[in-house]
Amino acid sequence: MIPRLKPWLSKEEFAALFHAPRDAVGRFEAEFARTFGVKHALAFSYGRSALWAFFQAMGIEHEEIAQPAYTCSVVAHASVLSGNTPVFVDCSLADYNMDYGLFEQAITARTRAVIPTHVFGYPMDTARVNAIVRKAEKRFGQRIYVIQDCAHSFEADSNGTSVIREGDGALFGLGISKQITSIFGGMFTTDDDEIAARLRAWRESHFQAADWLHNLKRLLYLLAVYPAFNETLYGLVYWLQEDTPLLNRLTKAYHLDEKIHFPPDFAIGMSAVEGSVGLAQLPKYARIQAARRAIAARYFNELRLPDAWVMPPQVPGATYSHFVIRVPDRRAALRAAARQGVQLGQLIEYSVPHLPPYAPYKGEREFPNSLYCSEHTINLPIHPGLSERQVDKIIRVVNQLKV
Numbered sequence: 360m361i362p363r364l365k366p367w368l369s370k371e372e373f374a375a376l377f378h379a380p381r382d383a384v385g386r387f388e389a390e391f392a393r394t395f396g397v398k399h400a401l402a403f404s405y406g407r408s409a410l411w412a413f414f415q416a417m418g419i420e421h422e423e424i425a426q427p428a429y430t431c432s433v434v435a436h437a438s439v440l441s442g443n444t445p446v447f448v449d450c451s452l453a454d455y456n457m458d459y460g461l462f463e464q465a466i467t468a469r470t471r472a473v474i475p476t477h478v479f480g481y482p483m484d485t486a487r488v489n490a491i492v493r494k495a496e497k498r499f500g501q502r503i504y505v506i507q508d509c510a511h512s513f514e515a516d517s518n519g520t521s522v523i524r525e526g527d528g529a530l531f532g533l534g535i536s537k538q539i540t541s542i543f544g545g546m547f548t549t550d551d552d553e554i555a556a557r558l559r560a561w562r563e564s565h566f567q568a569a570d571w572l573h574n575l576k577r578l579l580y581l582l583a584v585y586p587a588f589n590e591t592l593y594g595l596v597y598w599l600q601e602d603t604p605l606l607n608r609l610t611k612a613y614h615l616d617e618k619i620h621f622p623p624d625f626a627i628g629m630s631a632v633e634g635s636v637g638l639a640q641l642p643k644y645a646r647i648q649a650a651r652r653a654i655a656a657r658y659f660n661e662l663r664l665p666d667a668w669v670m671p672p673q674v675p676g677a678t679y680s681h682f683v684i685r686v687p688d689r690r691a692a693l694r695a696a697a698r699q700g701v702q703l704g705q706l707i708e709y710s711v712p713h714l715p716p717y718a719p720y721k722g723e724r725e726f727p728n729s730l731y732c733s734e735h736t737i738n739l740p741i742h743p744g745l746s747e748r749q750v751d752k753i754i755r756v757v758n759q760l761k762v
């Protein structure tokens with residue numbers, strides 16, 4: 360079975376697992392900053408830990424954080440767990456990103472930060488976002504931090520500029536589903552010396568160093584990933600995941616959406632093993648981007664979908680972390696494709712304000728687009744290691760789905 364996602368791992372990452380230099384994390388941070396043209400990069404155990412630490416380090420507490428309704432729930436978790444209030448903004452059906460009008464309305468006198476998110480790799484118009492924020496700063500007479508959530512997009516391009524450099528800082532997730540991975544892990548980048556110094560100091564005093572056991576667990580996790588995503592074995596993994604509870608500890612525990620919580624190791628620093636794997640991935644970044652864009656181009660050219668299905672927008676500068684199609688009957692589409700050996704994803708399969716623990720933050724407001732997308736999106740495999748034969752098969756299978 361062709362998996363819906365697969366990190367691009369080869370012998371370099373394998374070697375990196377067993378030869379992690381002591382200063383691997385520091386080197387990964389320096390190389391990350393160099394690759395993306397930013398002054399500072401600070402590594403964390405997860406992207407969510409980076410955002411949580413940013414709020415704490417900057418003394419942002421009891422404030423409002425404007426953010427998408429249609430995004431990964433951990434962004435809202437980081438807001439709440441740092442003592443803040445997420446204020447949700449519905450998405451636009453045109454590109455899944457926050458609607459600009461609703462975004463502007465969501466900013467109030469209590470807003471201290473906003474999280475423009477480049478969902479599925481579609482760049483928000485960062486000039487427009489920044490203009491809205493500057494206007495609100497003037498109106499309310501206070502500073503509002505702009506944190507770009509680049510977990511999906513990495514370097515998507517907005518008006519000729521990388522979205523990473525268009526705010527006070529940028530946030531990255533580096534789990535195995537991301538464009539580049541350090542096993543788990545997250546990164547916060549900034550050009551602002553003061554933010555970097557405060558975040559670094561806060562990390563020093565509040566994060567535990569990763570010990571040998573933590574390193575070993577991460578190493579074993581990645582060792583298991585190599586065979587698990589192999590096309591021949593993946594049918595078995597899929598069955599274990601869908602029809603048995605055996606993999607729940609490894610997969611579902613990562614996102615428990617019925618409560619606002621972080622994994623127990625969220626305040627342990629990035630391990631040397633992860634830094635070492637991240638270092639092996641960075642030189643591949645340009646090839647990974649090119650491969651994703653090339654597969655997206657084939658899908659745009661060769662997919663012939665039923666009238667009721669909605670193709671993703673084709674946007675210059677997008678990095679296509681996911682190739683997302685809206686379908687009338689998602690369950691039927693997923694099942695029919697799986698029967699023919701293609702796993703389709705269903706990301707993002709929830710709308711954050713509609714998750715039970717976010718009811719108090721949702722109030723009476725409606726987020727119809729976010730809710731609709733959470734029920735009707737599928738995403739096609741678009742990982743860079745897909746062969747031409749596999750892409751042919753995905754196109755053939757999807758073109759034949761009559762659901």
Ligand SMILES: Cc1ncc(COP(=O)(O)O)c(C=O)c1O
Nearest residue numbers: 405406407431510532533544545
């Ligand atoms: C949009 C978005 N933001 C932030 C994150 C946070 O990353 P992590 O899972 O490393 O906490 C993710 C991860 O899935 C994400 O998809």
